[in-house]
Amino acid sequence: MRDADFFRRWLDAAAAAVEREADRLTELDSPIGDADHGSNLLRGFVAVRAALAGADASAPPGALLQLAGRTLISTVGGASGPLYGTLLRRTGKELGEAAEVSDEQVREALDAGVDAVARLGGAAPGDKTMLDALVPGVAALATSYADAADAADAGAVATTPMLARKGRASYLGERSIGHQDPGATSSALLLRALADAAGGAA
Amino acid sequence: MRDADFFRRWLDAAAAAVEREADRLTELDSPIGDADHGSNLLRGFVAVRAALAGADASAPPGALLQLAGRTLISTVGGASGPLYGTLLRRTGKELGEAAEVSDEQVREALDAGVDAVARLGGAAPGDKTMLDALVPGVAALATSYADAADAADAGAVATTPMLARKGRASYLGERSIGHQDPGATSSALLLRALADAAGGAA
Amino acid sequence: MRMLINTADTVVADALRGMAAAHPDLDVDVENRLVVRRDAREGGRVGLVSGGGSGHEPLHGGFVGYGMLSAACPGEVFTSPVPDQMLRAAGAVDSGQGVLFVVKNYTGDVLNFQMAAELAEDDGLRVEQVLVNDDVAVTDSLYTAGRRGTGGTLFVEKIAGAAAEEGAPLDRVAAIARQVNESSRSFGVALSACTTPAKGSPTFDLPDGELELGIGIHGEPGRERRAMMTSREIAEFAVGAVLEDLARSGPADAPVLALVNGMGATPLLELYGFHAEVARVLEARGVPVARSLVGNYVTSLDMAGCSVTLCRADDELLRLWDAPVQTAALRWGR
Amino acid sequence: MRMLINTADTVVADALRGMAAAHPDLDVDVENRLVVRRDAREGGRVGLVSGGGSGHEPLHGGFVGYGMLSAACPGEVFTSPVPDQMLRAAGAVDSGQGVLFVVKNYTGDVLNFQMAAELAEDDGLRVEQVLVNDDVAVTDSLYTAGRRGTGGTLFVEKIAGAAAEEGAPLDRVAAIARQVNESSRSFGVALSACTTPAKGSPTFDLPDGELELGIGIHGEPGRERRAMMTSREIAEFAVGAVLEDLARSGPADAPVLALVNGMGATPLLELYGFHAEVARVLEARGVPVARSLVGNYVTSLDMAGCSVTLCRADDELLRLWDAPVQTAALRWGR
């Protein structure tokens, strides 16, 4: 079973990954975007850290994720703010009030979260967006957290040859081919952070 | 004695020199000026060519120089337009209506022209301006046209270590040191053209 | 990095402090990132709220005031604002007549404004939204993010703002805004990339002697790179693309409002020269230019380049365009 | 060369054609290089004529109109106009009340305007001249070319223009213009050099991470090169230099008009941020800011950087500043 501390460790590891990789994410967002993805997420996860630090010590997993999601929505802006915010809020809502949740519940909740992202943004796998990492990543949760991280990584890498159909990269048409999607890359970081949290607890 | 044709050849050679050296003059005007001296004179001397082509075949030396001076004033702009325009107009006025003039008259007329430039611009030799080529150049006319050209060349080169006190270069203060003055350089071209005209006629 | 800034993080807050100092007639909330017309709630007008990433100045903050926007929500550089800003802005300008959100069509702007609209409606406000998507360089389809909102935004904000100022009700202001958007098309070119404070180096590499055709206003490269063209050739290309698209939805010879817009680093001297070519092409094609605007209005930081926007204008749009406006960046008639 | 032009030779003519197309209310004479207020001769006002090299847009052509200039004479890029232009302009705007030439203090401008003034007087016109020399970066002495005319020119043209519009006689308009000049001081910095069309490459080499202090508006380097400074440090330096000089001729705590002027390629976002710092320094020194203007007004082609100009303003200057103006680039009150 996974308690609130597990989710705090996840979000903490995610924040650390974003801090570490912010410049690279912004760099990826330059040729096919507007060079802000790293600074967007950095602003958001710094705020998430602060929000979690201020949250009730007894807050259950679902409440923590919803708080993190609301914080991203209120601080990130851009496309990724509402999308990642929705991912965490929806996942949190699915987890409800329980103090501890099973890995199966985590998987189902994340599945619902990813669904909400797809509905909000109108994108599908293959469109060269964060969904190309999130969808295979969350699917692989069925085997293990480590597999999920690996699948998300592979999904992110696989966006390189894709032609973008959503987000700013789509404005480039054919010229979007040959660049890895920044959002898929940050999604892979999030799932790697989840695996780290799970690994540390194992 | 020097007839109208001599002065036509002078101005023609001057125009050719400016056409040839325009980029270099503009280049010299970049570090200590505003990067337009070459294009300024080019515009002016192209117009002078046209004006002379349209001038009465019987026009005497004085009239030709006045016409060239007026043309420079009406087409060049900047500092060099009124200054070179005044040089030629004043020199032309000194030559009066005579169809032929002696070298001594040429020297005296140019002397008056250079004086007019000094009065108009308020500069003196040593201020890092065209006067640093014109004054020694016209003084050396007392010996020969070739000496005048050499003296003007030397005068232009000697502006390099000077601190500018007039014109745009003066805004730079100490930083004007180490650059050759563009106006002194074009003045040396004018006197070299004069020597060429005299040499060709000799 | 050649920027006149303190730190990359404070660029937007610093600019808002400067707007506050320069324009005492505006309510500038630096903390909450809002520029609000001081008398926004007086007169019982429909509120007009826009916003988007910063870096496009004077859009949108420079267009807040009499006859144009009621409030603007500046996001971080090239990053759409967060819903909290639009929600607060809506609350600050609503006088019971409802609020129109003017949203440039970017995924981020659309999602954030949408969230704000839902929250505002939860609060009991009436909110309409108009999406600006005037950029013909981008293929429009159900399966893409669709066309970007660029120069046409100025026309929408000015003309809808004039309607709101006259006291038109929300549905009418929204309808006019949509009409202006549907009548507006833009095309942009870049002669250089721009540099965001966060990245500190140009967003793409454009060798001397080449240009990008079909750029947006966020430093993204265009659809196509070509060898440098003359101002005349660019005008022919850009106006041609705009007119071709515009002709699909109306008469090809209707009078237009013409905006020649600088991307930030192109001198006004060049923009006027370009406008001469735009006017020439329009004349050759028999399109009367009813009004012209030349300058930096919807920029992309320090990018060199320009865009041209044409808006087919009937008498009513023209009348609203000519109506008095008093903002930091657009002003006439008072 | 990243320019939106046809050819280097046609830049000024092309821009004038564009002005003619954009502003049907102006008389633009492309051939003779003149921008004239259409009703310049009506109303029996003193004529206000200015001009100078092109590349500083919107100065001067953008300031022709009601309450400001009667005519502008654009020279080639960075090259003062020729006397023929000013003479023709004087003839076109004189209604018998005489003409004031507003001349920025550069050798070329001074000489060409002087020649024009003499020719105009030969034609029987009354001509006064005012020399603008507001740039404190340059040492003023009898033995040099003296201080440059920069941002203060806008204050002189606006305020003297308002006086002329009110019907003040020539000597009074000239006296006000001189008072404004004597009350104005400027200081400029460059973060990059500019590129003239004729040369096609930057006028000087400025490595990343350095800036030039005390630049003019013709792409000339400044007095001093330094390691990059923050916006706050630059404001402290520039405002300090301006105030120190201004204090020599009047009370140190008099209200000022403040102009934060972009050199061409610096985004408005940054200019507003810089204005915040300027306002902060002025407040710390107890100098009230009566009015602010932030934007690109007296530029240096595509140079990145800015200048700050302060003009000590008594009630009468303030009243004339606030008076209506209707030009392409400055407009309020009508």
Ligand SMILES: Nc1ncnc2c1ncn2[C@@H]1O[C@H](COP(=O)(O)OP(=O)(O)O)[C@@H](O)[C@H]1O
């Ligand atoms: N419609 C969409 N659905 C899913 N993800 C999207 C969508 N649009 C954009 N994204 C993701 O968002 C990322 C960009 O985020 P970011 O740079 O922060 O926002 P913006 O594009 O507004 O600058 C893209 O790389 C892509 O993965």
Ligand SMILES: Nc1ncnc2c1ncn2[C@@H]1O[C@H](COP(=O)(O)OP(=O)(O)O)[C@@H](O)[C@H]1O
């Ligand atoms: N007061 C002056 N007296 C004499 N020559 C001058 C004076 N001021 C400038 N010059 C000359 O003019 C030259 C610059 O000419 P030019 O570049 O055509 O004009 P501008 O300085 O107006 O751009 C300088 O190199 C200098 O030789």
Ligand SMILES: [Mg+2]
């Ligand atoms: Mg982005």
Ligand SMILES: [Mg+2]
């Ligand atoms: Mg020069």
Ligand SMILES: [Mg+2]
């Ligand atoms: Mg963005």
Ligand SMILES: [Mg+2]
């Ligand atoms: Mg010059």
